[in-house]
Amino acid sequence: MSTLARKKGVGAVIWDYLTTVDHKKIAILYLIAGGIFFLLGGLEAMIIRIQLAVPNNDFISAGFYNEVLTMHGTTMIFLAAMPLVFAMMNAVVPIQIGARDVAFPFLNSLGFWLFFFGGVFLNLSWFLGGAPDAGWTSYASLSLASPTHGIDFYVLGLQISGLGTLIGGINFLVTIINMRAPGMTYMRMPMFTWATFVTSALILFAFPPLTVGLIFMMMDRLFGGNFFDPALGGNTIIWEHLFWIFGHPEVYILVLPAFGIFSEIFATFSRKRLFGYSSMVFATVLIGFLGFMVWAHHMFTVGMGPIANAIFAVATMAIAVPTGIKIFNWLFTMWGGSIRFTTPMMYAVAFIPSFVIGGVTGVMNATAAADYQYHDSYFVVAHFHYVIVGGVVFALLAGAHYWWPKMFGKMLDEKLGKVTFWLFFIGFHLTFFIQHFLGLMGMPRRVFTFLPGQGFETGNMISTIGAFFMAAGTIVLLANVVITTVKGKRVGNDPWEDGRTLEWAVSSPAPEYNFAQTPLVRGLDAYWIEKMEGKKGLTPAEPLGDIHMPNPSILPFVISLGLFVAAFGFLFHQDHAWGTPVGIVGLLITLGAMFFRSIIDDHGFHIHKEEIMEAEKKGAGA
């Protein structure tokens, strides 16, 4: 029972997306949900910048500023950047390795819904007594003293969405190890697939410490625990360690896929194979490894002592080496290439100097003695926005433009794309470059206002103007999406014409089975090799036959909904009598859905050979 090319009503489409286990549709879900949270986090950023535009501003109150600031960071990292990275991975990685789907399609859907319900739960705090207000790092000394339920929303919301991320990580690890097409050896995998692979390993080992930290915080705030309460022997530094053992690898979880996206774009639009492919792989793995050794560089001023500080400082500086290798490889990829300045390529080229600035300030921060000066100042704010925006957000925007035709079958408008790029690029540097100097001049981070006559006025005004440029760029992007969706023309398999990897060999968007015949991979840049030999398609590795597909299921949605209800109940269990029963009902919904998943056999279904041949014929004409 294939659903190929069948007209459906709105209800059927919604049901389709609620139950889908197709990685391409899940990618779209991640893109939409992550995109909405990105707009929300952006709105919060604009409120911050308006408040800080002039000294002694009273646009918002100090307490509300803390909530907006906390939610900006939390939303952008957990609910915007992470899911958007997952959107790219889901859209591209299975096709890049020549697979028909991920290893665990059901878990893929579960991962999305857990993230989604966690994010919604976190944002419900705005309407139910106040958002979290202890910063995205939520240090225990602040968060235990926070009077509203905001922190509880943070703890339970992140717990649920973190579970979804962990599941996604395991799924991609197994997918990349077990599902590669014949001939797709590890050293022939596209760079984005490699980045996904290493990132997934980081997720697997970085998220459990966060889970544990959040459990402790939940126990302390809701169930009478004493992990962080010094009066009963607890220790607030434990939170800092657990948070940063997660939090630092998290930076690489975000930026390695960004490196992967840019590696694809540099090669494609320089019309050359990636320079130093094997050293790129090596550098990616090394960054992933070192990423676990440096967490305490966020805690230099805690008082760990000179030996600990020195070790973490040196380990941190060491990461600059593999990152430098990557920078030079990208430069050499462009060197002598026949470069096309498409929108994705503009982001890629702009990324290099922007990210290098963030890297240089990173090494400055890593110098433990000097960090005592930079710590908790706007210098740090400037640094991490240079790596996160200049690295990750640029990559996500580039990747969205680059793979948009593969996901939706239509090209985003290039002119509007370039307008977005210039607005965003100029706005980004206007906003954050000046913040280095504000920090060095002594402006502390996370303050809701500043006094006149201390030399902060000009810098803050420039920064706010820059933020409006970025907002304008985002609005142009949204307009571009709408115009493309309404007016855009359908494109063929390889709309950029220089596609090198397998995703450009299938129709746009790819059919639900991805490949009618599993391809035979004959080297790095598998599709490019075929094109260079004058072939139109890929070399098949199997005869045409029936294709086995997984069944759709509503259970992932129900499992996630159960945890959402449970979190809601337990959050209010001290205030209302209904709290605990509702919490237990939620857990029963989750366990019940898991039980049904276990006892109902799910063998999937087959798409028959004749249907595939028909679909392929249509696909070729469209």
Add this chain to the structure above:
Amino acid sequence: MHVEEKLTAETFPAEPEKATLEGKNKFLGFWFFLGGETVLFASLFATYLALKDSVAGGPSAKELFQMPIVFLATMLLLTSSLTSVYAMHHMRNFDFKKMQLWLGITVLLGAGFLALEIYEFTEYVHEGFKFSTSAFSSAFYTLVGTHGGHVAFGLLWIITLMVRNAKRGLNLYNAPKFYVASLYWHFIDVVWVFIFTVVYLMGMVG
């Protein structure tokens, strides 16, 4: 090989848990999951070690822990790991009845362990050692309780598998399910060995 194939003792593959792609994926994915679980318990252990002497005027490890009951619980759980190995041995030999029998024994031993742990916890609470007594008590109950929660989940899981498949016997669809459940059971056992050493032995001697 296909999951729906009817098999006999002669045609049943040597490693039925990895005979299908689904089985291979499940096998590898579950090992990765256990990797994540290892980090989770490592974090719990690290916190416990940091807080084990912060008794805040409440009972300390030395005053609380009793060797006989902990030793008995340890023996029950270690034995249950062995019996689950027997069950997997019979699964590979396509002997469904014997597999169910040994899984049943595993479940009984696990339930015995869980009962002892619940009894132990209630005793502690009677002695004034509650979850909210001190940082040590919070860390103790969270670490040992998380392990106990894993045991309870494992029991429910194995029982569900046994009941669900009681009438239809073994095939390549459920063999990987039995196998990863037994992997999970071994993992729980390994964690307990560390709890026995780090929490109980070090608590009584150190």
